[in-house]
Amino acid sequence: MLNIVLFGPPGAGKGTQSERLVEKYQLKHLSTGDIFRANIKGETELGVLAKSFIDRGALVPDEVTIQMLESEVDQNPDANGFIFDGFPRTTAQAEALDAFLAGRSTEITKMLALEVAEDELRVRLAKRAEVSGRPDDANPEVIQNRINVYNNETAPVAEYYKSQGKYQGINGVGSIDEITSRLFDAIDA
Ligand code: AMP
Numbered sequence: 001m002l003n004i005v006l007f008g009p010p011g012a013g014k015g016t017q018s019e020r021l022v023e024k025y026q027l028k029h030l031s032t033g034d035i036f037r038a039n040i041k042g043e044t045e046l047g048v049l050a051k052s053f054i055d056r057g058a059l060v061p062d063e064v065t066i067q068m069l070e071s072e073v074d075q076n077p078d079a080n081g082f083i084f085d086g087f088p089r090t091t092a093q094a095e096a097l098d099a100f101l102a103g104r105s106t107e108i109t110k111m112l113a114l115e116v117a118e119d120e121l122r123v124r125l126a127k128r129a130e131v132s133g134r135p136d137d138a139n140p141e142v143i144q145n146r147i148n149v150y151n152n153e154t155a156p157v158a159e160y161y162k163s164q165g166k167y168q169g170i171n172g173v174g175s176i177d178e179i180t181s182r183l184f185d186a187i188d189a
Contacts, residue, residue: 001106002027002081004187005088007158008114009150010143011121011128012172013179017114018085020180025187028079030072032065032087037134054136057145059089059153066096073100081109089154094161111161112186114172114179118147 002025006014015031022029036054039047046068053060069087076082088094101107116124122143129137136142161167170182 001079001109002187003084003101003106003108004081005084005108005111005161006114007111007161008172009116009118009121009154010146011124012114012116013124013176014085014114016176017180017183018083020176021083021183021187024184025081027081027083028076029083029085030069030087031085032060032069032089033085035068035072036060055142057136057142057149059149062090062092062096065089066093066100069093069097070100073104084108088157091156091160094157108161108164108166110187111158111167112183113158113167113169115169116172120173121147 004021004027006018006021008014015034018029018031021027033054036047036050040051040054041047046064049064050060059065065087069084073082084097088097098108125137125143126140128134136146158167168186170179170186172179174182
């Protein structure tokens with residue numbers, strides 16, 4: 001199985017690049033943000049809970065997020081592998097994911113981390129707000145909070161995979177095609 005953690009700050013291009021990886025490697029794409037948004041739209045209990053965190057740019061609690069992610073993996077027993085997009089976002093989530101995958105005789109192959117400077121992220125998120133319809137893209141304070149949460153809570157997850165020798169940084173600036181080909185090279189290496 002090829003299990004990729006596609007990592008990076010909000011606006012780094014994880015969603016866009018996930019589509020390319022899915023097409024080439026026939027993987028199942030699991031974006032925790034997309035799953036939360038689908039639940040918000042469907043007005044599920046999980047959606048109502050998640051919305052209160054997402055609207056202010058905070059993380060949804062680990063317990064809820066981990067349980068949701070694990071159930072999505074188990075709903076796809078025939079997958080060739082997974083792209084985890086937006087998960088894990090805390091070290092506790094990374095540890096839970098390792099234990100869960102080990103219980104299914106598989107593991108994370110690599111973390112590919114899209115690297116983009118903070119000023120560029122703000123420009124990209126402001127542009128995305130015009131088309132995404134995401135309330136959390138439209139408010140500069142929420143964007144700043146998401147960047148702060150990334151720096152404080154999520155960035156340390158890179159160290160977790162570095163210590164396992166699974167981390168690879170990818171220059172996330174350039175054309176979409178250029179970045180895709182850097183990701184393909186990293187996976188095929
Ligand atoms: P994203 O679409 O990845 O930018 O995620 C949008 C929002 O969903 C985040 O700002 C968080 O509030 C929430 N979220 C997504 N993934 C996670 C996660 N792994 N852990 C906690 N909250 C998450």
